[in-house]
Amino acid sequence: MSALLEVEQLSKCYFKQRGLNRKKIIALQDVSFSLDTGKTLAIIGETGSGKSTLAKLLVGIEKPDSGIIRLSGQQVDITNYKKYNHVIRFIFQDAGHSLNPLQKVGQMLEDVLRLSTILDTEQRRVKIRSTLRTLGLLDEHAEYYPHMFSGGQLQRVALARALILDPKLLILDEALTALDPSLRAQIVNLLLELQQKNGLAYLLITNNLRLVRHISDEMLVLHEGQMVDVGNTTAVFNNPVHDYTKRLIKSSG
Template identity: 40%
Template sequence: MAGNEILTVEGLARHFTPPVSVTDRLFGKKPVVNRAVDGVDLVLHKGETLGLVGESGCGKSTLARSIVGLYGLTAGAIRYDGELVQAKRTRAQRLAIQMVFQDPFSSLNPRMTVEQTLSELLRFHKLVPRNKVGERNRELMDLVGLPERALKQRPRQFSGGQRQRVGIARALALEPTVLIADEPVSALDVSVQANIINLLTDLQERLHLSVIFVSHNMAVVRQISDRTAVMYRGRIVETGETETLFDDPVHPYTKLLISSVPRLAEAGDVVEPDAVAAESGVEAAGENPMLAEIIGSAARGGTSPCRYADRCPAVVAACAVEPSLIVDPRDSGRSAACVHVAERKGVVA
């Protein structure tokens, strides 16, 4: 898909610095900087769904909000359709990248009906003539599978799944080409989750959207995504085609995530968590004498060690320097931030 990029993220960083109290200032205490996103490189191709997975707190939502423009960038750059996205975005760039939030209730104005919410957007951005606003509202309701009468209702009158459909309709009202879905089904019942996932898949095909689907649910990501990016402590540690990444993970953290997905055992079998981890090549790091050596080596060399070193069972001396994404010699479409990637030889059958 080279040359088919719709969105490119280069070295994106977003750090948060808490305010310093008067007492801390008197004693010269410096604030601890929260490096929520710390140098992310990411590519979204036209028409694809890119899954973004990782543990809670790894920086997924911060990355999503930075891409859509809700947070300013500490460092790095974003390019949309080959053009650099400046701090003050152009009107076209603001409309082109839209977001579906995790909690639709808190992201919708409780005092406004759906019709008022959508009409305000359409009129402010002058997307349709004023006499066509009502018609466009009805089209949006039909698009997300809600009846026309829903336009007269307020958020509190909907179920969780219906509110999320309203949130999707609001994002689509601006006719985006890139849709960022930030944990769109995590607050919903399992049966409702399937409906929203099917809706997003259908909309992606019908409207030719490029989607970044943020989630910590590996099973959902495997179902909906063409490619997957794994995030850990503010960095992307592995990317690749979804099926390849799930069937043959490279990075130890990716292996750990996949091994944690519950699976059904055969009749009469008992699957222990340790057995699942061992099957995926993941072991508890435990006390590793190499770790102290790596930390000391990094301090002497002025480098940052691999941020997964304290949990990795395969840590080596080379981990004293945090690696960038390294292309897998067995699969040029996949890369991982691990020194062991270069050791993989041969071609996968």
């Protein structure tokens, strides 16, 4: 049985023009890993390590220079990422800024369903209400604008927008960073509950190593676009191979 997500030798570089000089910057180089259904893989590394570039490649915001991405054993067509919207969803770091301030939550969710499903109006209404309830929100929250929610509620709204299509994989790009510890704990517990109930897989991009140790099954460490450590989370914490990983773990306390 194939993994839910397989990445083979994914690479991406950028070019910066400074005057007459054109400098090549390697963002990712030959990154490979796999992620099974119902599991969590943490991607860690300092700013500039390639974490966010990897996320953008996986959801089609940018295209890789080389490498292969497979979902459930099928190679992803990088020219048509829209067909994978129902399988893989992305949650941004700042939930508030990722939502349209002029649009009610119910309309946001309605738009997602209308563009990506064949549900009729009543079916969409039922789906929106059930998704909000699953995430601890109320039916009437569909009529709220983003500014009417607290920080924790906004994160739940962002989750609702991602989960409304019943995906198999969520990419959380520093999605819990802006929350205070108590709200973060609530969202983490919710994510774990949803994972156990629905078999969701998570790709967790974060610098919070305590969070990594708490919820991830495996971890991959990036340094200057290259993989320097990968494996079972407990094993990597107990026996890191690369000096860079050792420094990260030591600095996390």
